[in-house]
Amino acid sequence: MAKKAFQDYYAEDVSHCYGCGRFNEHGHQLKSYWDGEETVAHFTPKPYHTAIPGYVYGGLIASLVDCHGTGTASAAATRAQGKKMEDGPLRFVTASLKVDYLRPTPLGPELELRGKVTELKERKVVVQITLYAEGQACAKGEVVAVVMPEGMVR
Amino acid sequence: MAKKAFQDYYAEDVSHCYGCGRFNEHGHQLKSYWDGEETVAHFTPKPYHTAIPGYVYGGLIASLVDCHGTGTASAAATRAQGKKMEDGPLRFVTASLKVDYLRPTPLGPELELRGKVTELKERKVVVQITLYAEGQACAKGEVVAVVMPEGMVR
Numbered sequence A, B: 001m002a003k004k005a006f007q008d009y010y011a012e013d014v015s016h017c018y019g020c021g022r023f024n025e026h027g028h029q030l031k032s033y034w035d036g037e038e039t040v041a042h043f044t045p046k047p048y049h050t051a052i053p054g055y056v057y058g059g060l061i062a063s064l065v066d067c068h069g070t071g072t073a074s075a076a077a078t079r080a081q082g083k084k085m086e087d088g089p090l091r092f093v094t095a096s097l098k099v100d101y102l103r104p105t106p107l108g109p110e111l112e113l114r115g116k117v118t119e120l121k122e123r124k125v126v127v128q129i130t131l132y133a134e135g136q137a138c139a140k141g142e143v144v145a146v147v148m149p150e151g152m153v154r
Helices: A058-080 B058-080
Strands: A032-035 A038-043 A092-101 A111-120 A124-133 A136-147 B032-035 B038-043 B092-101 B111-120 B124-133 B136-147
Touching: A032 A058, A032 A111, A038 A058, A058 A092, A058 A111, A058 A124, A058 A136, A058 B058, A058 B092, A092 B058, B032 B058, B032 B111, B038 B058, B058 B092, B058 B111, B058 B124, B058 B136
Parallel strands: none
Antiparallel strands: A032 A038, A038 A111, A092 A136, A092 B092, A111 A124, A124 A136, B032 B038, B038 B111, B092 B136, B111 B124, B124 B136
């Protein structure tokens, strides 16, 4: 059985995110995992996810950073509470997203996102993310994630 | 004849952006215009551009902010040089993108993005953008746009 990603543990009614929801058939379905104390996700853009031809669209990069950030926040907060993902992780949403584009990201190769938690409070987690293509850092991001507000699920 | 958007003046070889390229049939094809000293763009998300059900995916919001920002930069820089868009605008790319999500953005209504140039140099333009849904500000963004590097077009 394949290892389950953070996002595969989200409750069914909050698993429709375009970036990472397993029930969004149109979306990216990003999958994030622990790799030691870091988190990792991989994604291969489609040929049409282009900015200037030959390079990855910055909005897609922002999207991947966003979802890897909230996924990392969910996993880190759950672990900090001494719980397992199987018990139902907290669902985080993005309060703030920042991406610095270090260099054009080549379109074609698989991208790797690596996340590190730099602040961990009960209801707020900050995650630093670096996006790599062919081993070279192409973008750095910061996600400030907060626990999904009560009553947001309709 | 319909008014042409900033993005409609981009050179053909740099008009494939997933967010705003008129030749990207899979993409958002965002269109930005002057509205006095501000710039404006409208976009209606698809039903699958969801975050938590009922709300717009934050990655899409980041994408729209990104492309409205680079479009605004292009138009403002062209105007500052005393040129017309018909003469071929400078093409900007994003150096840095920041989005603060003020409140969940309802999925369904048309979104409005309004941009203001807050810094204008020859090769760097900073744009502040507010995204509205039903008249309410839902996100604020900042785009640091720089002139596309020479040789980026392959």
